Amino acid sequence: MDKKDISLILDRLSEKYGGDAAYPGRSSEGLSPEWPFDPFHVLISTILSQRTKDDNTRKASDRLFSVYGTMEEIASAETEKVAELIRPAGFPNQKAGAIIETCKILLRDYGGKVPTQTEELLKLPMVGRKTAACVRAYAMSIPSVCVDTHVHRITNLMGLVDTDTPEKTEEELMRITPKKRWMDINRYFVRHGQVICRPNRPNCGECIVADMCDSRKDDA
Numbered sequence: 001m002d003k004k005d006i007s008l009i010l011d012r013l014s015e016k017y018g019g020d021a022a023y024p025g026r027s028s029e030g031l032s033p034e035w036p037f038d039p040f041h042v043l044i045s046t047i048l049s050q051r052t053k054d055d056n057t058r059k060a061s062d063r064l065f066s067v068y069g070t071m072e073e074i075a076s077a078e079t080e081k082v083a084e085l086i087r088p089a090g091f092p093n094q095k096a097g098a099i100i101e102t103c104k105i106l107l108r109d110y111g112g113k114v115p116t117q118t119e120e121l122l123k124l125p126m127v128g129r130k131t132a133a134c135v136r137a138y139a140m141s142i143p144s145v146c147v148d149t150h151v152h153r154i155t156n157l158m159g160l161v162d163t164d165t166p167e168k169t170e171e172e173l174m175r176i177t178p179k180k181r182w183m184d185i186n187r188y189f190v191r192h193g194q195v196i197c198r199p200n201r202p203n204c205g206e207c208i209v210a211d212m213c214d215s216r217k218d219d220a
């Protein structure tokens with residue numbers, strides 16, 4: 001499938017979901033709608049969002065930031081207390097340790113700021129390419145392709161890419177998509193994955209891009 005096709009798919013999805021879609025970092029990454037999308041909050045919330053559902057991320061983020069309002073406060077917090085607050089997001093001990101360590105590194109090495117370069121972001125605990133891309137896209141407005149499970153799954157189902165890891169999906173999508181549309185990919189495919197192309201229950205009969213999908217099921 002070529003560039004023109006993914007642009008057409010994004011056009012259709014944007015017509016359907018428009019302002020309802022998950023952007024920037026709202027439901028796809030677990031941020032509360034009223035939050036400012038500053039890099040620090042986006043970074044911490046995206047770490048929390050790993051291997052859990054959006055609602056759980058939101059709960060954990062709200063609980064954490066209602067008690068610890070700043071990077072400094074989290075950096076000096078006890079792991080057990082942070083773990084208890086973020087428990088709704090799962091893996092509380094691992095995520096609490098990573099979040100506290102991230103705050104310490106940001107304060108020590110980056111003057112309390114979140115770095116903008118992917119290579120620097122990847123040095124932080126539990127920050128992989130998806131988290132780095134989401135932080136760059138949603139908090140810094142740097143064109144990036146943020147590949148979460150929905151994006152990886154649906155673009156493979158549709159035959160836009162043929163990849164076995166989110167990292168390869170990101171590379172392929174960057175190759176076949178005009179740069180000006182990179183930010184739309186997460187926004188619209190996540191929404192599509194939440195309401196129509198749900199995992200294990202795709203509603204192909206209601207899908208507005210079914211005619212361009214390699215995995216369409218006509219009896220759905």
Ligand code: SF4
Nearest residue numbers: 197202204207210213
């Ligand atoms: S046609 Fe079905 S499998 Fe393909 S994108 Fe639409 S809902 Fe998903």
